[in-house]
Amino acid sequence: MTFVNVGTLGVHPGARDAVVAILTRRNRDLETAGCLLYEVGVNDDAPDTVFVAELWVSAEAHQASLQLDSVRAAIAEAMPLLSGPMDGYRFAVTGSPLRE
Template identity: 65%
Template sequence: MVFANAGTLGTVPGKRDALVAHLTRRSDLLLENGCLMYEVGTNDEEPDTVFVIELWESAAAHQASLALPEVRASIDEARPLLSGEFGGFRFEVAGSPLRD
């Protein structure tokens, strides 16, 4: 069953665009490890927040990706841009009117 992870990442003031650039760098590794979609966005009403929506083949695929050395290195590289404020939710996708 498809797994969804939607969240917010608080950034250090003025570092939002740097985090967006970091998160949107091309990564075939994610695709190869079960990521179906990874979308990054912003909202001018929340200038120090980045929004991320991920779809994965499964919760296990998402969890396994977090152990990949390249993903760990990317997380470590992003840490100085983050304020430590995080939000969001996770769920198993039940279906969609856009696909069978």
């Protein structure tokens, strides 16, 4: 069953664009690991927040991706830019009106 992780990352003032740049670097390892969608966004009404939406083939694939060297390197690079507040939702997909 496909798995979704939708969340927000709090970033230090002025660090939003740097975090976006880290998270949007091409990473083919994610595809190989089972990532179907990884979208990063911003909202000017929340200048110290980065929004992320991920769709995975399974929750296990998402969890396993956190052990990939490329993912661990991106996390390590982004961590000093994060202010701490993280929020979000994780859920198993039960259906969609866009596919059967």
